[in-house]
Amino acid sequence: MISFGGGVPHDTCIPVAQIQAAFEKVISRLGAQAFRYGPTEGEPKLREFVATWLNRLELNARADQVLIVNGSQQALDLLGKVFIDPGSPVALERPTYLAALQAFSAYGPRYHETALGESGPDLDLLQNALSQGCRFFYTVPTFQNPSGVCYSRAHREEVARLLNDYATVLIEDDPYSQLYYNSTPPPQPLGAYGVARPIFLGTFSKMVAPGFRLGWIWSDYETLRHLVSVKQASDLCTGAFQQHLLVETLGQLDLDAHLAAVRAFYRKQRDDMAGYMERHLKGRLSWSVPKGGMFFWAALRNRSISARALLARCAQKGVAFADGSAFFADGGGTEFLRLNFTQVTREQMDQGLGIMAEEIDSFELEEDRS
Amino acid sequence: MISFGGGVPHDTCIPVAQIQAAFEKVISRLGAQAFRYGPTEGEPKLREFVATWLNRLELNARADQVLIVNGSQQALDLLGKVFIDPGSPVALERPTYLAALQAFSAYGPRYHETALGESGPDLDLLQNALSQGCRFFYTVPTFQNPSGVCYSRAHREEVARLLNDYATVLIEDDPYSQLYYNSTPPPQPLGAYGVARPIFLGTFSKMVAPGFRLGWIWSDYETLRHLVSVKQASDLCTGAFQQHLLVETLGQLDLDAHLAAVRAFYRKQRDDMAGYMERHLKGRLSWSVPKGGMFFWAALRNRSISARALLARCAQKGVAFADGSAFFADGGGTEFLRLNFTQVTREQMDQGLGIMAEEIDSFELEEDRS
Incomplete structure (x- = not known):
């Protein structure tokens, strides 16, 4: 096929040699302790790495606002559980990420789709959706999956303004911003444009390797506490071992x-x-x-x-x-x-x-x- | 503290040396392929290991009836999502496993508790609960958490009979059957006593190490397909890398x-x-x-x-x-x-x-x- x-x-984009070196370090440093249960929030060093990474993207993040999850797909499921009741209106791009539909649909929302143009969503449609009291706007503003659309700076500013006008939560999913093929990087995350209630999802699947199943949610502290309790009921914690291994791999790697x-x-x-x-x-x-x-x-x-x-x-x-x-x-x-x-x-x-x-x-x- | x-x-019960040897084997055998996404159902070799293990426990299992999950806590969450609608009656032991309550409660069931005696549940209370049309009976029949109760053979037979009388699904959670301290092992799983609709949850957390977050659900094939689609929406798949590592560790280990x-x-x-x-x-x-x-x-x-x-x-x-x-x-x-x-x-x-x-x-x- x-x-x-x-x-x-x-496969050539996976840093196997560094993972090998990292494994030796994890074992010599932690031994059996590497294989214990970990905190539901995630390993402290990995949460710190994520906060530093987000600050580099001009998001003003603290490590205690970061929840490590079993791949960013789990982030979508936890957010659906927290924000959606049957019939809740939520705003999406049209088209949107298939697996987000799968995760959210389990909780029975009413979808308001906003058509994407070349440089972002139709702002009138978005305003109309948000005026219906949407619980959130779910978006992949940078090299969207499936459309490849990357919101322009102007569109980011306008979308941020609309979200704030309607006090709507932004759920920004960002698997691809580091995979840019022009000489200049894409604009900063939508959440960095003055959005009042930003939630930002990231993943190590494209940055390091998908097989660890490690991603994160960054949100305000109060929402995070809610997500943590839902995560605890969902799977107790994300594997501590793979988190230790990833932290050491990131230490071995010149990530840039x-x-x-x-x-x-x-x-x-x-x-x-x-x-x-x-x-x-x-x-x-x-x-x-x-x-x-x-x-x-x-x-x-x-x-x-x-x-x-x-x-x-x-x-x-x-x-x-x-x-x-x-x-x-x-x-x-x-x-x-x-x-x-x-x-x-x-x-x-x-x-x-x-x-x-x-x-x-x-x-x-x-x-x-x- | x-x-x-x-x-x-x-920590002394974690086979670190075998995990180290297993890691080398995974890398030399699979290289970067070890870090890919895996199938939602789980890695075939791990599903086969589980089926063989279940057969040893006298459960008549096939590998295609096994779903690998992110710890058996995730099994509880997925089963809650599949079997519980708001108000659904479900039967539990009294007391029952705390984290099962956390997982199930997210879906809004009505609980029917059955008091545990020294050798199993009160059969009249259980019959009364099942007659209310419970979606399932959730039980930890072998060294229950928290009570330590181990159902006698006679009780297992009676409970199996009642479940079949009311066509109730059995959800049997078994983290502890291998941790027995008398000279003879405990009885076979409740599901091996002729239960018509058994679901069996297991975990590698106590057998090998909790930090991998690897457990399983065994059920009939049709229920499993449903669970797989719910699992896919929840977190896409359990980490392939930790599954490869566990399979090799189990190969290195004299498990008995x-x-x-x-x-x-x-x-x-x-x-x-x-x-x-x-x-x-x-x-x-x-x-x-x-x-x-x-x-x-x-x-x-x-x-x-x-x-x-x-x-x-x-x-x-x-x-x-x-x-x-x-x-x-x-x-x-x-x-x-x-x-x-x-x-x-x-x-x-x-x-x-x-x-x-x-x-x-x-x-x-x-x-x-x-």
């Missing part, structure tokens, strides 16, 4: 150099993918080349074909991608596809996108005949 | 010998604790010596003293234990205390239990004066 479906870091190397690797992947997209899919799909993140977001030109039907055929030929409609709360967006470029080889791009082109054409041939 | 409060394995050594260590701890309990607390508390698990469950003889008030005074003198009322769904049981014996030294037992005796006496002195 040639898969453009997931969103998985490439590591992230620069990761960016260089993925930039090349993106550029290769852009070339093969152009070669095989021009005229069949429309897209723009993403400036960061892990995905091309593309729309079928011929709206009588659905991405789901195309996926079914491609899968039979051994090619997978993500059906874009899964990223819409109301099941719309049937013309969209999400294509991951971080794991596929050049050969797979060439072959896989070629097969997609053939399958799109075969739909059109059938249309012409009928 | 001298703590009889937690339920934490002793390891468990025998752990039992010998805790048996000595229990016997020491029993001696100091006798020395300091005879006449002040009543208890029976546990045949397995990690706790003494004791009741204040003088019912005008509450364990909570006693705890407040002891904490000021640097001694902690668990207030037993936390293990009652209705907040009763104010005379009970739970005392952990797995981590304290002999000196701490002597000193800590001595301080408890003094504080109990100081309450009685005040009573006499007033």
Whole structure:
């Protein structure tokens, strides 16, 4: 199977040597103590690392406002449990992150979707949503998943102003801000634009490795206490051992150099993918080349074909991608596809996108005949 | 602080050398692949290990009926999400495991408590509860936490019969069956007594190490599919890396010998604790010596003293234990205390239990004066 479906870091971007050195340090420093239960809030040193990291992003964070979670997916679940009662209105981007829909939907919210443009959400729609008393606005403002949109500074300012006007909680999810492929980094987090009630989710999955399942929530202290008690009932604590190991790995790693190397690797992947997209899919799909993140977001030109039907055929030929409609709360967006470029080889791009082109054409041939 | 409060394995019972050897094997075998996302269900080899383990316990398990979770606390949360709607009746032991109450309560059930006797639950009360249409009976039948009760074979048979009469799901939680201190192991799991709808929760926290946060749910395949989708929305997957590491550790370890050594260590701890309990607390508390698990469950003889008030005074003198009322769904049981014996030294037992005796006496002195 040639898969453009997931969103998985490439193996070469995982700092195995540093993890090995870190393991030796953890064992020699802590021995059996490394394998105890840990505090529900997370290991103090990891919480401190996160606070320092957030300060670098111009968020004014303290370590006691940080909760370590079992991957940022758990953050979404805990936030759903804390903020959503059945029927609660919540604001989302359209499209939005599929797994956030999965997490929130368990708690029965009423979704208000705000269409995304090239530089951010439609502000009138957002204002309209917030005026309904939304519990929060969930957003991935920097290289959004699936759309790749990165809010402009102007849009960040406007969104921050609207959130404050309606005293709405911001839930900002940031897996991708360090994966930028232009020479300049993206703007600071939306939460750094004077938002009164910011919550910020981060993950080590893209920065270091997904297999640890370590992410975090930063929020005001009161909300954090609530999240901690919900987390305790959910899984007691995140594994102390993997937290110790990650802390030591971060100590072994020149993180800036590591992230620069990761960016260089993925930039090349993106550029290769852009070339093969152009070669095989021009005229069949429309897209723009993403400036960061892990995905091309593309729309079928011929709206009588659905991405789901195309996926079914491609899968039979051994090619997978993500059906874009899964990223819409109301099941719309049937013309969209999400294509991951971080794991596929050049050969797979060439072959896989070629097969997609053939399958799109075969739909059109059938249309012409009928 | 001298703590009889937690339920934490002793550091000497953690197989650090085998974990070290296992880490080398994981890295040399898998390299960066060890740090990828894993399947939501868990790593295949770990699921197979669990199925084999369950078969040894006379549960007829297949690997595809096993879900690896982030500690068995997460199992309780996922089961609550799947089985409990607001107001759903569920049956529990009285007392029951505190953290199960925390997990289930988030989903708003109506609790039916069944009093525990020395060899199991009151069968009339259990029948009465099940006749109310309970969604499940949650039980820790083997060295229960907090009471230490181990259901007799006869009781297991009767409980199984009642569950089948009312077509009630059994949720059997088994952290302690391998921590038995008599020469013969406890009876087989309750689920092995012909229960039609068994769900069985286990954990590696007491068998290997708590810091990995690895446990499992075994259920019928259909329930498992439901649990998997709920787990996916909750945290995507349990960390693949720690699962690889645990699988290799289990391969390095002679598990039977390891468990025998752990039992010998805790048996000595229990016997020491029993001696100091006798020395300091005879006449002040009543208890029976546990045949397995990690706790003494004791009741204040003088019912005008509450364990909570006693705890407040002891904490000021640097001694902690668990207030037993936390293990009652209705907040009763104010005379009970739970005392952990797995981590304290002999000196701490002597000193800590001595301080408890003094504080109990100081309450009685005040009573006499007033």
